Amino acid sequence: MANFDRVQWLTTPDPSTQAAALRAGEVDWVEQPVMDLVPSLKSDRNLRVEVMETTGLVGVLRFNHLYPPFDNPAIRRAALHAVNQKEFMTAVAGEADPGVINDHVGFFAPSSVYASNAGMDNFSSNPDFAALRKAVKAAGYNGEKVVFLGAADVPRITAICQVGADVLSKIGLNVDYVSTDWGTVVQRTTRRQPIADGGWSIFGSMWGGLDLDNPAGNALLRGNGNNAWFGWPTLPKLEALRDQWLQTTDASAQKSLAADIQRQAFQDAPAMPLGL
Secondary structure (H helix, E strand, O other): OEEEEEEEEOOOOOOOHHHHHOOOOOOOOOOOOHHHHHHHHHOOOOOOOOOOOOOOOOEEEEEEOOOOOOOOHHHHHHHHOOOOHHHHHHHHHOOOOOOOOOOOOOOOOOOOOOOOOOOHHHHOOOOOOOHHHHHHHHHOOOOOOEEEEEEEHHHHHHHHHHHHHHHHOOOOOEEEEEEOOOHHHHHOOOOOOOOHHHOOOEEEEEEHHHHHOOOOOOHHHHEEHHHHOOOOOHHHHHHHHHHHHHHHHHHHHHHHHHHHHHHHHHHOOOEEOOOO
């Protein structure tokens, strides 16, 4: 049943303008108000605030595996080891109510039956940046420019990108932060050209928890080269484990394989999960 004669979908990047339009009755729904405004929206008796994405939103930084420096797994791992998820999620949500953020997130969403502690010791609440700078240098980093695409018109993504750029700089990478709109980020991430020809090195995005629910549909964990999601990693061990999972029907064996997949993902570092 179609319960609406017409739906108007408006793009209004400024969060305060969104909230003001909602209070004035000029719009009926705001999809993702920034967390800073949520308490005031909750206090307005004419408005209702509901959690629709019940599996949460997971922040992710994705590497381009085709070109230096992130064609080097040792450098990707160094970047991954620099992640303090609480720092990233506090940038997104501020000092929010308990339960709003989760800073213990691997390559599967916390809502997934496949979420585990496998490999989670790769994260630290206090990364050793001096040691990581040495690791990056030992891995053969030659000062290549890291083109970091940051979406300026999506506050959550802006937050994780700004923290991410700072973290990469702290481990000694030469970061060129490109602040642009999300549409341009999406367009540019389809390009496979070298960095000097308009390519990219890393970008940030937010994923619904259901996107990261299992090995079959989790695009971050594909390592099938040119057929993989943007970044195009070739990761044969990760692909082999996924194939095993797909061929297994026993639930406990599937969970065990999913843990193996996450351990391998921390070795291959196809992307950086940043918390929920």
